[in-house]
Amino acid sequence: MKIAVIGAGIGGLTAAGLLCQTGHDVSVYEKRNSLDQVGAGLGIGSNVLKALKQYKMAYAIEQEGASLRKIEIRSDLDVFLNSLIMNQDEHENITIHRNVLHEILKTYVPSDRIYLNHELKEFKQTADTVRLYFENGVEEKFDLVVAADGIHSKVRTNIYPKAIPKYAGYTCFRGVVNENLDIEQEVALEYWGHKGRFGIVPLKDNELYWFCTMNAKENDLKFKSFEKPHLQAYFNQFPNEVRKVLDAQEELGILQHDMYDLAPLKSFISGRVVLIGDAAHATTPNMGQGAGQSIEDAVTLTNLINDRDIESALKRYDKLRTKHTKKVILKSRKIGKSAQTSSTLKIKIRNNMLKRLSSKSLSKKVKFLQKAKLE
Numbered sequence: 001m002k003i004a005v006i007g008a009g010i011g012g013l014t015a016a017g018l019l020c021q022t023g024h025d026v027s028v029y030e031k032r033n034s035l036d037q038v039g040a041g042l043g044i045g046s047n048v049l050k051a052l053k054q055y056k057m058a059y060a061i062e063q064e065g066a067s068l069r070k071i072e073i074r075s076d077l078d079v080f081l082n083s084l085i086m087n088q089d090e091h092e093n094i095t096i097h098r099n100v101l102h103e104i105l106k107t108y109v110p111s112d113r114i115y116l117n118h119e120l121k122e123f124k125q126t127a128d129t130v131r132l133y134f135e136n137g138v139e140e141k142f143d144l145v146v147a148a149d150g151i152h153s154k155v156r157t158n159i160y161p162k163a164i165p166k167y168a169g170y171t172c173f174r175g176v177v178n179e180n181l182d183i184e185q186e187v188a189l190e191y192w193g194h195k196g197r198f199g200i201v202p203l204k205d206n207e208l209y210w211f212c213t214m215n216a217k218e219n220d221l222k223f224k225s226f227e228k229p230h231l232q233a234y235f236n237q238f239p240n241e242v243r244k245v246l247d248a249q250e251e252l253g254i255l256q257h258d259m260y261d262l263a264p265l266k267s268f269i270s271g272r273v274v275l276i277g278d279a280a281h282a283t284t285p286n287m288g289q290g291a292g293q294s295i296e297d298a299v300t301l302t303n304l305i306n307d308r309d310i311e312s313a314l315k316r317y318d319k320l321r322t323k324h325t326k327k328v329i330l331k332s333r334k335i336g337k338s339a340q341t342s343s344t345l346k347i348k349i350r351n352n353m354l355k356r357l358s359s360k361s362l363s364k365k366v367k368f369l370q371k372a373k374l375e
């Protein structure tokens, strides 16, 4: 089949790689002039590696990742609240540098099939073809278009003009440092406090990535102007580990993004156009599943296309992925709301609940991630 993939992010490159590997004629169109990534670390759940297991990509990703066994949640006063034990049934949970993941995914798509500086402008469909029009004047016809053009997807806006990303009420800073902390191996730490959250996640080769989230207005100018010293001052009451990580951060290289998600869509399909990744189901990062779900989309779509006729493949993809990703969006939103509360009373109730709950019960709440049907 002649397939176009719009967007060379994690979702687009995974889909393109899997579809190429299974014999399709694939072209990837990316609006930027390079594939270089700006980003820190990512968590890739065992659910994702399990989904990818029949493809070579899984091995490469697992090799380059650092294993993650649990996430410990503590208060800003360093009181242990609970820990999320990561599922290790069959595959590990790993953490990986976004750049490294991208480099791996890129190798599965022939470089002459990735077209940079190709920003999709519009598309027109007949019953079984889609014609794409790019800003640079290029036009091309395909049997199927996989739209992986991210949270601000032009393709989705064309299909659902009213589906716009919703601001979650908090902003996020991220970075990567080379620092040896005296903490348990393969364990991530999250400190939840009145002023926000601070997370520390081990990467390979002695590196760590960190993130912090604080309640803010959308495009809040106060936080836009934040640099390393502002973050150090903001978190100076947080435990030692947080202060050590911020001290180790270089002045440059701190990323800041406001957090958004999408209200779950009823369908990811319009004729021969299929939405995947953030274009279909952008979620807040509280479950560390955005990239993972885009990879699961790519696997499901590839499996189905290679197993049945295109109409029934798209129908089945739609049914499986809308249902599963809706749960991820809503659960992640709920975690964010609870974790970001700044009400003293609500924090007290939440922390007491977390302390009373067994780690096993907490981990069960995300068990559904392992149950996604990928066909």
Ligand SMILES: Cc1cc2nc3c(=O)[nH]c(=O)nc-3n(C[C@H](O)[C@H](O)[C@H](O)COP(=O)(O)OP(=O)(O)OC[C@H]3O[C@@H](n4cnc5c(N)ncnc54)[C@H](O)[C@@H]3O)c2cc1C
Pocket (backbone or CB within 6 Å): 006, 007, 008, 009, 010, 011, 012, 029, 030, 031, 032, 041, 042, 043, 044, 118, 119, 120, 121, 148, 149, 150, 151, 153, 154, 172, 174, 257, 276, 277, 278, 279, 285, 287, 288, 289, 290, 291, 292, 293, 294
């Ligand atoms: C702070 C933060 C932390 C996160 N942490 C995690 C984590 O730990 N684990 C996890 O799994 N996920 C995490 N995520 C989510 C993850 O980064 C995203 O879900 C993932 O990158 C989505 O991939 P995508 O391919 O759908 O979209 P994107 O990565 O956004 O890629 C879209 C691509 O499409 C291109 N494009 C856009 N419009 C056009 C056009 N018109 N024509 C051509 N090209 C176009 C863009 O340039 C881009 O390259 C995090 C996100 C944030 C913001």
